[in-house]
Amino acid sequence: MKKKKKDLDMISSGVNGKRSPGDVVADVIIYIVFGLFAFACFWPFYYLFINSISNNDLVENGRILFTPVGVHFDNYSRVMKIGGIGRAALISVIRTVVGTVLHVLCTSFMGYVMSRQELWHRKFCYRYVIVTMYLSVGLIPVYMNIRSLGLINNPILYVISGIVGPYNMILVKTYVESIGQSLEESAVIDGAGYTTRFTRIILPLCKPVLASIAVFRAVGEWNAYMDTIIYMPNGKWETLQSLLFKYLNQATALAKMLERGDILDEMGQTVSISPAGVRYTLTFITVFPILLVYPYFQRFFTKGIMLGAVKG
Amino acid sequence: MRNQTSAKERKGGEDFVKKKKENVPVTNATGTIVPNKKKKNPILTKDGKLAPGFRLFLMALPLFVYIFIFAYRPVAGLRYAFYNYKPPKNLTDCDFVGFQHFTNLVTNPAMQKNIVRVVKNTLGMALLGTALNWIPMVFAMFLMEIRHIKYRKLVQIITTIPNFISWVIIYSIAFSLFSSSYGMLNNVLSAINENWQRVNFLGDPSHMWIKMWAWGTWKGLGYGAIVYISTITGIDQELYEAASIDGAGRFQKMRYITLPALIPLYIVLFVMGFANLFSSGVDKLYAFQTSLNRETLETIDLYIFNQGIGSGNFSMSTAVGIVQSIVSLVLLTVANNVSKRFREGQGVF
Numbered sequence: 001m002k003k004k005k006k007d008l009d010m011i012s013s014g015v016n017g018k019r020s021p022g023d024v025v026a027d028v029i030i031y032i033v034f035g036l037f038a039f040a041c042f043w044p045f046y047y048l049f050i051n052s053i054s055n056n057d058l059v060e061n062g063r064i065l066f067t068p069v070g071v072h073f074d075n076y077s078r079v080m081k082i083g084g085i086g087r088a089a090l091i092s093v094i095r096t097v098v099g100t101v102l103h104v105l106c107t108s109f110m111g112y113v114m115s116r117q118e119l120w121h122r123k124f125c126y127r128y129v130i131v132t133m134y135l136s137v138g139l140i141p142v143y144m145n146i147r148s149l150g151l152i153n154n155p156i157l158y159v160i161s162g163i164v165g166p167y168n169m170i171l172v173k174t175y176v177e178s179i180g181q182s183l184e185e186s187a188v189i190d191g192a193g194y195t196t197r198f199t200r201i202i203l204p205l206c207k208p209v210l211a212s213i214a215v216f217r218a219v220g221e222w223n224a225y226m227d228t229i230i231y232m233p234n235g236k237w238e239t240l241q242s243l244l245f246k247y248l249n250q251a252t253a254l255a256k257m258l259e260r261g262d263i264l265d266e267m268g269q270t271v272s273i274s275p276a277g278v279r280y281t282l283t284f285i286t287v288f289p290i291l292l293v294y295p296y297f298q299r300f301f302t303k304g305i306m307l308g309a310v311k312g
Numbered sequence: 313m314r315n316q317t318s319a320k321e322r323k324g325g326e327d328f329v330k331k332k333k334e335n336v337p338v339t340n341a342t343g344t345i346v347p348n349k350k351k352k353n354p355i356l357t358k359d360g361k362l363a364p365g366f367r368l369f370l371m372a373l374p375l376f377v378y379i380f381i382f383a384y385r386p387v388a389g390l391r392y393a394f395y396n397y398k399p400p401k402n403l404t405d406c407d408f409v410g411f412q413h414f415t416n417l418v419t420n421p422a423m424q425k426n427i428v429r430v431v432k433n434t435l436g437m438a439l440l441g442t443a444l445n446w447i448p449m450v451f452a453m454f455l456m457e458i459r460h461i462k463y464r465k466l467v468q469i470i471t472t473i474p475n476f477i478s479w480v481i482i483y484s485i486a487f488s489l490f491s492s493s494y495g496m497l498n499n500v501l502s503a504i505n506e507n508w509q510r511v512n513f514l515g516d517p518s519h520m521w522i523k524m525w526a527w528g529t530w531k532g533l534g535y536g537a538i539v540y541i542s543t544i545t546g547i548d549q550e551l552y553e554a555a556s557i558d559g560a561g562r563f564q565k566m567r568y569i570t571l572p573a574l575i576p577l578y579i580v581l582f583v584m585g586f587a588n589l590f591s592s593g594v595d596k597l598y599a600f601q602t603s604l605n606r607e608t609l610e611t612i613d614l615y616i617f618n619q620g621i622g623s624g625n626f627s628m629s630t631a632v633g634i635v636q637s638i639v640s641l642v643l644l645t646v647a648n649n650v651s652k653r654f655r656e657g658q659g660v661f
Binding site for chain 1: 364365367369372376378381385390454455457466471473474477479480485487494495499533594595599617620621626629630636637
C-alpha cells in the first residue's frame with residue numbers, strides 16, 4: 001500500500017525534476033478548480049443541514065447561508081410527528097434491508113448455479129437470464145404485468161422486483177469461477193450437498209463481490225422513488241423519497257396546511273414548524289443515511305465499479 | 313458501460329465452456345464416444361437417480377420461474393398497442409385496431425407535433441451528454457496531477473458523493489437553491505438588489521437541456537472519473553520516468569502518455585453513449601418536470617410515462633414504447649459491434 005502511494009506520486013511532474021514557474025501556476029489553478037468543484041459537491045448538504053437546525057423564521061426568510069443561527073434540533077422531532085413521515089421512514093428501511101438481502105441471496109445463488117458445469121442445459125439457462133438485460137418491452141407492458149399480478153398498491157413489490165440482477169449475476173459467476181473449484185470438490189468428497197456448499201463455501205468466499213453488490217443495491221433501494229409513484233398510487237406505501245417529492249411538489253399546499261394548523265401530532269397538538277423547515281429537515285433525514293455510510297462503504301463503491309470494468 | 317462489460321463477460325463465459333469441452337476427452341479417457349455423448353448433463357444418472365446437474369436446475373427453478381413472470385411475461389403486454397384499450401374494461405372487450413396507433417404517430421398532426429418535440433428533446437439531451445462525456449476523462453487526468461495525496465483523495469471522495477443520492481434529493485437541493493419563492497439564489501439577489509424580480513430558474517423552460525446536463529454532471533462527474541483514474545494508476549510508471557529523462561514537461565507527459573492510455577476506454581464509452589440515445593430514463597426528468605418546462609424537458613420515456621400512467625392512454629404509449637424499443641435495440645446492436653471491433657483491434661481490453 002505504502003509503495004503504491006509512492007508510485008502514484010511520481011505521475012505528477014516536479015517530483016523527480018525541477019518545477020518551472022509554469023508548473024506552479026498550473027498547480028495552483030488545478031488545486032483551486034478541484035477545490036471549487038468539491039465545495040460545490042459538499043456545500044448543498046451542509047446548506048440543508050444548517051437550515052434544518054436554524055431558527056425557523058430566519059430559514060423561512062432565507063437568511064441562513066453559511067452558518068447556523070439559533071441552533072435547535074426540534075425540527076427533527078417535530079417532523080417525525082407529522083402524519084406519515086415516521087411510517088415512510090420505516091417502509092424505506094424495511095424495503096432497503098429486505099430488498100438488499102433478497103437480491104444478494106438470489107443473485108449470488110444464480111451466479112453460483114451458472115458457474116457449475118454440470119447444470120442441466122447450462123448454456124440455455126445462462127442465455128435465458130442474460131437475454132432479460134436486452135429485452136426492454138417498455139414501461140406500459142411492465143406496468144400491465146405488475147397490475148395483472150395484483151401487485152399494485154402492494155408493498156411486496158418493493159422487495160420482490162429485481163431480486164435476480166443479470167449483471168450482478170455475471171459478476172458473481174465470474175468471481176466463483178476465478179476462485180477455483182478445489183475447495184468445493186473437497187466438500188463434495190465430504191458429502192456436502194449444493195445448499196451446504198453454497199452457504200458454507202461459496203458465500204463466505206465471495207464476500208468481497210457480495211459486499212459491493214449489496215452496497216449498490218442498498219443505495220438503489222433507498223433512493224428509489226419512481227416505483228412508489230407508478231405502482232403505489234393510493235399513498236399508503238409512501239417511502240421517504242416519494243413523500244419528500246410529494247411535499248416538494250405541493251410546497252404551497254403544505255404551507256397552507258401548516259398555517260391552518262391542519263397538521264396535528266398524535267396528541268392532537270398543532271405541530272409548530274415552517275414549510276421550509278419541513279422541507280430541509282425531511283431532505284436531510286432522507287439523505288443522511290447515505291452520507292453516514294458513505295465514508296465506510298466508499299471502498300466498496302470504487303471496488304464495485306472496477307469489478308464491472310476490469311473483469312471483462 | 314453495463315452492456316459493454318456484459319457482452320464481454322458473456323464472451324468470456326462461452327470461452328470457458330469451450331475450454332471445458334476440449335477437456336472432456338482428456339478427462340474421460342474415452343475420446344471416441346464423446347461425439348455421441350452430446351447430451352452431457354442428463355436428467356438421470358445411470359443408476360436411475362436424479363443427476364446432480366438436474367437437481368441443481370430444480371433448485372434454481374423457482375428463480376427461473378420468477379424471471380419468466382417478471383421479465384418475459386410483460387412481452388404479452390405489447391398487444392395493448394394493437395387495441396383501443398380503455399382502462400376499466402377488459403382488453404378482450406376493447407376494439408382491435410391493428411396498427412392504427414402506429415400510423416397515428418406519423419399521420420395525426422397533433423400527435424406528430426408531440427412526437428417531434430419529445431424526440432428532439434431526447435436526442436438533444438443525449439447528444440449533449442455524449443458530446444461532453446470527455447469531461448470525466450479530463451477530470452481524472454487533472455485530478456491525478458494533484459500531488460498532495462490526501463487532498464486528491466479528499467476531492468475524489470467528496471465529488472463522488474452526489475452520485476449516490478436520489479434525484480428527489482437533487483431536486484430538493486435544486487428547489488432550495490433556485491426556486492423562485494424559496495430559492496437561496498433569489499433570496500440573495502433580492503437582498504442585494506431591492507428591485508430584483510424573482511426568477512423561477514427551475515420552471516423556466518429555456519436552456520433546459522443544459523440545466524439537466526449540469527445536474528447530471530454534478531451528480532456523476534466524480535463517479536464517472538473513477539474508471540479513468542484506475543486506468544491511469546495502471547499505467548507503467550517507467551513511461552513517465554523515461555519521459556522525464558527525455559525532458560518532457562507535465563503537459564507533454566499528459567498528452568503523450570496519459571491521454572493515449574485513456575482514449576480506448578473513452579471511445580468505448582462514447583460508442584455506448586450512442587446505444588442509449590433514445591432512452592433517457594424517467595427518474596431524473598420526472599423529478600424536475602413541471603407544467604411550465606414540459607415543452608423542453610419531456611423526452612420519449614417521460615412522454616410514455618405521462619401519457620400512459622399519467623393520462624391513461626395505455627395503447628398509444630405502448631405503441632410509442634415499441635417503436636422506441638426497436639430503434640434502441642438496433643442502436644445497441646450496432647454500438648456493441650463497433651465497440652467490440654474497436655476493443656479487439658486495440659487489444660487493450
